[in-house]
Amino acid sequence: MDFFRNFAQNFHHLSEEAYERIFEILNMKKFPKNHELVSLGQNPTNFYILKTGIIISYHIDSKGKEHTKTIYTPVITSGNLGALIKKEPSKLIYKCLTDCEVLECNYHKFYELSLEYQEISIFHYKVLQNIYIREESKILDLQMLDATQRYEKLQEKLPGIDNLINQYHIASYLNITPVQLSRIRKNLIY
Structure with missing residues (x-):
């Protein structure tokens, strides 16, 4: 133990x-x-x-x-x-x-x-x-925090979370839609 x-x-x-x-x-x-x-x-x-x-x-x-x-x-x-x-x-x-x-x-x-x-x-x-x-x-x-800030904070807390669980669960946790999450991720990549 x-x-x-x-x-x-x-x-x-x-x-x-x-x-x-x-x-x-x-x-x-x-x-x-x-x-x-x-x-x-x-x-x-x-x-x-x-x-x-x-x-x-x-x-x-x-x-x-x-x-x-x-x-x-x-x-x-x-x-x-x-x-x-x-x-x-x-x-x-x-x-x-x-x-x-x-x-x-x-x-x-x-x-x-x-x-x-x-x-x-x-x-x-x-x-x-x-x-x-x-x-x-x-x-x-x-x-x-706005949605982007909440996503960035989640990424800091749980690096690689995008590869571990469904995007739907991440969006729901952040209190946004999967479409909003997709836009945030796209904007952060560029």
């Missing part, structure tokens, strides 16, 4: 006892491309730490159009946090866009450990802070 140790060290120092307790509820899993980790309307029980691959979260509007909320790349946490906390059906779909390897963890068992161990509670809090900051940054980008 060196992968988890390396992940955890980015947030908070944990004792060997805390690691051992967390390892009891972690499972390394491999999922194929197009596998849904969380389906629409499903009550999720797990969160994931992405080791390899790309996961997206999206919703489908009343006209059947997909809207990408988040693109997850290694090493990052994934899962429908709101539905996990509230114990309610997911309004988002979490899907592997590529073959993925993840650490899977039952959220409620992890939460119980955080109540038992202060250091795990601090770790949990720091991970939640990171998720909040990540989501707030995306909202601010959508409000403050």
